[in-house]
Amino acid sequence: MNLNPGSIRFxxxxxxxxxxxxxxxxxxxxxDQCHYIHFEDPKVAVAVFVEDQGKILLVKRANDPEKGKWALPAGYVDRGEAPATAAIRETEEETGLIVTISHLIDVLFDSGNIVILYGAAVQGGALCARDDAEDACWFTAAELPPLAFRSTQILVERWQQR
Ligand SMILES: [Zn+2]
Known part of the structure; x- marks a missing residue:
């Protein structure tokens, strides 16, 4: 019997x-009955880095983990969904902004998740916090709030060093 949380018993x-x-x-x-093999696959997430006029777009997390800290707009890729499509969807869900993906920045391994990081540009919409974000704002490098998640911290550090 396997009792690991996150694994299956039946x-x-x-x-x-x-x-x-x-x-x-x-x-x-x-x-043993039907010969089903359960592959415990990693979760795939996308995060979106949007820079505009020297500011970056961050969302304040309304839920744990890292509730109250700020992160790039991000979320899990749904089964059957292209990663870039998920990135556009998550950004709109969390910030109200419509973006277009400009390029792939990196792929990172963060807290057991594979995180695909895209650069994007704002095409429309109006900034407002939605979905699992408590707030959404533009920040300059000088006024950054407490950051959640290693992937967000890495990208923000790279941006500050540019
Ligand atoms: Zn079975």
């Missing part, structure tokens, strides 16, 4: 108790 296909078996090079949750 087969999602047939409901039988899940076992562990050596499959594709490592021990994985496995169903």
């Amino acid at each position: 087969c999602p296909l047939c409901g039988a108790p899940i076992d562990q078996a050596l499959k594709f090079g490592k021990m994985r949750p496995y169903c």
Whole structure:
């Protein structure tokens, strides 16, 4: 029996108790009844770096983790959704701004998530906090708030050093 949080105890296909078996090079949750192999895939997130007139766009987090700190507009990629589409969607959901993706900045590994970081430019919309953001603002390098997440901190540091 596997009791790790985040792992599975019952087969999602047939409901039988899940076992562990050596499959594709490592021990994985496995169903003896229907032979389902459970791949514990990493989550894929996108974050969006928008700079305009010397300021960057940040959102104040309304929820844990890192509630109350500020981060790049970001979120998880839905199954079947292209990462760039998720980046545009998350930015609009959190800030009200419509952006176009200009380039890929980097891919980072942050808190177990694969984070794809895009540069983007504002095309329209009106700035207002929405969805899981408590506030959304433009900041200069001199007036930065407390930052959440390593990926945001890394990008902001790179931007300050430019
Ligand atoms: Zn099964």
